[in-house]
Structure formats: C-alpha cells, structure tokens
Amino acid sequence: MSPDFDVLTIGNAIVDILSPAEEDMLVRLGVTKSMMRLIDAEEAERIYDMMGPAVEASGGSAANTAAGVASFGGRAAYIGKVAMDAFGDVFSHDIRSQGVHFETRPLFDGAPTARCMILITPDSERTMNTYLGACHHLTVDDIEEKTVAAARYTYLEGFLWDPPEAKKAFRKAADIAHAHGRLASITLSDSFCVDRFRAEFLDLMRSGTVDLVFANKEEAKALYETHDLETAVACLRRDCKAAAVTLGGDGALAFDGDELVSAPASEVEELVDMTGAGDQFAAGFLYARSRDLTLAEATRLGCLAGGECVGHIGPRPAVSLSQLARDVGVKLPVGEQWAEALPKI
C-alpha cells in the first residue's frame, strides 16, 4: 500500500508579521541581521511598537514546506500548535485551504498563537523575532502514530528544539516513522539554532534518527564550526546518509550515499524577500524524492521552488508550483493531485 501522504512536516505554527525596515532599525533593536531570535511577550510588544505598517501571512518553517509540497500537487500533512484566537484561525485556514491535512488540536486556554515579526531590510534579507506562545504546548500527545505512519517522509524543523516539550514530540515522530519503514528528515533551520543544539543535532544524524538533513551553507558551516564549506560538506557526508545544502545564488548541492549532485539557482527577476526560500527548497526536494524522482531532479525542483519564493513577499508559493514546474519543462510524476487552485499573492 502506498502511503497516504508524501510528506508530513512538524514545526512551530506561526503567523508572520512582515514589515520593511531600514538597517538602522536592526541596530536600534540590537538584533543581528538574517537571524531568528526568540523573544518573550513583552519584547514582542516593544518590537511591534517600533515596526512600521505590516502585512500578516501564515508562516512557520515546516508549515511553509507543507504548503509548498501541496502546491506541487503532493499529498501533505502538518502537525503544529496554534491557540483558539484570530491568528490561530488565520493559520489554520491558510494551511487547510492550500490542501494540507492539519488536525492538531488547538490550545484552548493559555498562550496566544505564535507570531514572528519579520523585518525586511532593503537588501531583501529578513530578520526574525519570534514569540513562540502556543508552540510551547506541542507535546508527544500531538504526534498521532497513524499520520506519521502514513507519510513517506516526515520532516522536522530544528526550531522544534526550542520549546522543550516539542523536542520529545520530534523524537517520537522519528521513531514512529522508522518503525513503519518511513524516512525522517530534519532542517537545521538557522545557524543560531545550530549553535544552541549542535551536539544534539549531530547525535540525531550519527545515530540515524534522521535519514536526510537540510541546511543552508551557513548552517552547515556552523554545525562543524568551520569557515570552509567543503569541509562542512565532507563532514556531513561522514555523519549522515543524505543531505541537501542550499547555496543562495549558487544553487544547491545534495548527496545520497555515494551520489553527489548540484543544481544552479533559478533565475530570479527581482530579489524581493528571502523569507521561506529554504522552506520551499525543502518542499521541492521532498516532493520529488517522495515521488521517486532522481536526486538531481529533486535538487532542481528545490531550486525552482526556492527561486519562486524570493521573488515576492511572504514565505509560501505565490503561484502553483506544479504549473511552474511544467512551464520550465519539468515532467512531474503522475499521481493524485491535491490543491491545484493556488494563491497568487
């Protein structure tokens, strides 16, 4: 029997609040450009007061990836915790209406839905300030065995290591996946996140708890505390069976066992907002692998989805990725197609 889902992703369920910002605002806030930092409710209020007019859009790294998989026509599921509030409604609506299976029970009483205040500087970089709120209440009880068992790939975000309970949920999900002969994958998420959890991430890889690792070049270098990308990739090849490393304007490389491939970056008319580019790379890659496309094809689809994402504001596809793939001559696998109607924002 083929699995019910191509990809299940698990992560922090977050609504993004996106606003342009000048470089000096980062200085005034005392934040480092391009990083994700965690903030408490009070700091969230302080930053919001300093931000300019914003727009809101559903985000959350792994949720963005699930949306991307669905946009390719893949069968996607998502697990993450929102609260019963307006932002929770927005998050739930957006992911479900993209065709993603999302049934995690919302938090009834307690912290509000998580939000991430994203400052977009004129160089299109995004600096993220995340108040995790309800995400702290994702627990092992939210990991349903049947959903994990039904997914060819389970994909977990490294950010899940921040809320203490979610880390246990992460391990449970990986265990279930393997018990059912499925594959578990992880994104390292952010180089500060790697700094916080280096030993644990390396252990996940070396112990075989994860079968496939996603990283950008900064995260890969941070993991091995090296300034040299080649060294980092060599270490990755030693520590895990398969990985994909995104290289920004230089595209991406990926390996699976002895096979090593690379793909150039997609041509992008205008670099507008880098938010979500890595998430969408993972979407293309995972979708392709779950449908038995080659490693090279998967890397190419990843670059295609990542390139689409940086051309507009917001972390999820603004066009149908399956249509985009057809437009550039990629033959997608035939299969049950979900959610062909897609957002163009």
Next chain:
Amino acid sequence: MSPDFDVLTIGNAIVDILSPAEEDMLVRLGVTKSMMRLIDAEEAERIYDMMGPAVEASGGSAANTAAGVASFGGRAAYIGKVAMDAFGDVFSHDIRSQGVHFETRPLFDGAPTARCMILITPDSERTMNTYLGACHHLTVDDIEEKTVAAARYTYLEGFLWDPPEAKKAFRKAADIAHAHGRLASITLSDSFCVDRFRAEFLDLMRSGTVDLVFANKEEAKALYETHDLETAVACLRRDCKAAAVTLGGDGALAFDGDELVSAPASEVEELVDMTGAGDQFAAGFLYARSRDLTLAEATRLGCLAGGECVGHIGPRPAVSLSQLARDVGVKLPVGEQWAEALPKI
C-alpha cells in the same frame, strides 16, 4: 493659526483578508464582481471556508486614505471603531505606525473587529465581502470636536451610512467642521452603496453638508441613474460646489465652481490589485488641496497615488508617496513632514 491636521478621515475600521479567486468562485458564492456587500458573522465564516490561502492587511476605505495622506507627508487623523482583539491590534498598529493620529476608543466587549474578505480575480478586480462587527458601535460620542475642528478637511466615507449610529456621527462631524470654518468631503464609496442611500447622499450635497464629493464613474452614474457620464458630471456640477471623479484607465476629472480639470492615469507596469485605488486618489487630492496646490495639481497627485496602489497587493501605499511625487517631478509644499519611513509591501 493653521490647523493641526491637513485631513481627518472617518470610516469603518476594517482588516482586509485578501486572496486570489477564480471567476467561478464568485458564481458559487453568488456575489457580483467588483462590488462591496455586507455580510453577517455566519456568512463570513462560510466565505472564509471557501477562500484560498490569504494575506491580511489593514484596510477600511477612509483609513486607507488617511494612510495615503501621511505617506505624502501630510498630517492625518482617523476616527473609526475596532474591538480589543488581535485584528484590532493589527489595525491600530498599522495606521499609527504610518504616522496617522488614531485615538478612537476601542470596543471592549461585543463584536469583533470588522473584516473584509476580498476576492481578487485574474482581471485584478476585487470583490469585497464585509462583516462590520465593531464598526456598528461607532457613535456620535466618538467624534471629538477638537479633532474635527483641527482638520482643514474632514473626509467621510459613504459606507458609514450602513451602520445606523455612524450616520449620526457623520452628520455631527460635518456640522463641527463647518462651525469651525473647515471643509467636509465625502466619497460615494460604491455604486451599491449609492443605490442604498441615493436620496440621502443627494441631500448631503444639495444642502451643503458636504463641500467636496469623490466618486468613480460608476458611482457618479449610479447617483443620477444614468448611463451617460457627461450627464452625471453635469448633474454633479449643479448639485455640489466641488467634486473629483475617477475614470479608471482614463485618469480623473475634477471641478471646483467654474474650474474644470482632468488628468491622465499614471502609467502602471502591471495591474495587480485595484483595491484601494480610489482611496489613494482621494489621499493625493485632499493632501494637495489642504496644502493649497491647484485643482490640476491635486488631480494629478490623486492619479499618481491611485496608480501606485494598483501595482501591488493591498490598499495602502507600498512606497513613500512623497518620494514618488518627487521622483516624477512634482514639487510638494514645504511643511512639517510626518512619517517619512514607509512600507514597501
């Protein structure tokens, strides 16, 4: 003493939920394209369930205009009613951080902040479904004499005729404005809105309750139940001292007493979303008139702001309108400049 505000706008305080939609969705919903219709909480839920993934951005016609005035560097104030909820926070944040004075007391207990579900069809037209919620609780008590007295122009949206109490607030504001030698203006808002309140709108004009009228060509024709624009404009000239009529791709015309001018539409690279184009036309026009620019200059600035608005998703300026005006060679009046830092979304 010069007034503290160039423009005070009063309207329904709304957060927009924007999503692309195919033509057939309008048919399934039974809605007429390009119109604004009012819906109740139950219908709001039904439509949201049918909508695709969306983004959220502050809206509300008159609020968009206030944001546009501030973006030109004008001193703007706004009166409108939100609730104490997440969408209310979003609305308040966005308008204040644009530099608009907004101190209307929020509704503590009752209906939620208003929302407008906007379906954007591939032809860039927007079809609006508005749940007014807290807007029903805007009353005469929210109209502070000192704020109205301090504004050179008070601008009222025709949509205020829908919530019954707001209509009284509208009249009170116009009366205060005139008592202090200021000017009152109105936008007819929507041709269905004109159908609902034709007699009252004509009375406002003929009685001199409003000194300046904004309409698009459909609204002008609807007001006089004619298919002929020239007839409608001739009637407008008979019934009110001054008016500005937007003509879509043909720009706009305006008159003030015997003077009649027109301006071509701004060149627009790509028509993305018509939402807010009329609101931004009013912003440019009112800002110019409040700073004693000529009628022709005001019409040109209106077209400039309207043209900027249709080039991106969302009803408020995505760039600094004062910068845009300088870029195209318009010399803006010198004066206190508010809110030079502006959103680029």
